[in-house]
Amino acid sequence: MGLDNFTEKKFKDYLKLKGLRYTKQRKEILEKILNRMGHFEIEDIVLEFKNQNIDVSRSTVYRTLNILKELGIVNEVIKFKNKTLYEVALNEHHDHLVCENCGKIIEFHSQEIEDLQNKICEMYNFKPNFHRLEIYGLCKECKNLNEG
């Protein structure tokens, strides 16, 4: 995939709208997260830049991720053991099964759950923005080990 024009434009437009600037660093960060499959932590990004001798500081990564979150290009998906995992939000929304033993993360999507959630929000006159459903437990492999 890489830096597709569509997402880059979305980002640029949003920045302009807010009176912000499209800098070299912001472009680097957008590029990097679009190249990533699956989940990532801020620290991953910071280290990759360091290893590749690309000059983007930790603070800038944090600041930019906050903008991308606002924009909905990334989601903060999981909070587990004081770690925050992000993911690119361009694909269909999904939720997560998290294995407490091996840390594996399995994605799933259930339209029925989404619909029920919307129904509940209506009941409470609540305007949903995003949601996070995490089911913690043991994955197939770890379950078998435990029962073994």
Next chain:
Amino acid sequence: MGLDNFTEKKFKDYLKLKGLRYTKQRKEILEKILNRMGHFEIEDIVLEFKNQNIDVSRSTVYRTLNILKELGIVNEVIKFKNKTLYEVALNEHHDHLVCENCGKIIEFHSQEIEDLQNKICEMYNFKPNFHRLEIYGLCKECKNLNEG
């Protein structure tokens, strides 16, 4: 409610099982969280002890909460803006609507969602332990303010 014998016994038994001790501090902490309705932060607990001149240190609160979490007497329910909220897990399980504007938390329970989750876990051969469903958005009041 207060320190009911049932929960105290559960805690004591678990401690014994693990070769741990039932100390004055652990009893104080259990008592305090059982007396609380709704959600709490570690810091709340620490401050209350301080105000009441009860000698239980912050580290002990953290250490004990970790044990109570393992035991399932408390759940870590919400991670929001770098804050962790806990709740006593003795009542029926429920999920949360979190207002991003005023911070209000609305609890709800949907058996249908629970059932669907179980169905999904079966599909993936995943053994669920607990889950967390948080829907972020605007509550009725804040929504009206925004639209007003």
Next chain:
DNA sequence: GTAGATGCAAAAGATTTGCAGCCTA
């Protein structure tokens, strides 16, 4: 030219840990 961005180092919070002394079983 100027408002906004960056990098750095420091600060702020949350949580954990090492250690010496204390207490429960």
Next chain:
DNA sequence: TAGGCTGCAAATCTTTTGCATCTAC
């Protein structure tokens, strides 16, 4: 009595922020 527990202070880890400098527009 001994191994676990506590309080304290220090350490860790994540995230934010103040500031001087730089840069996109």
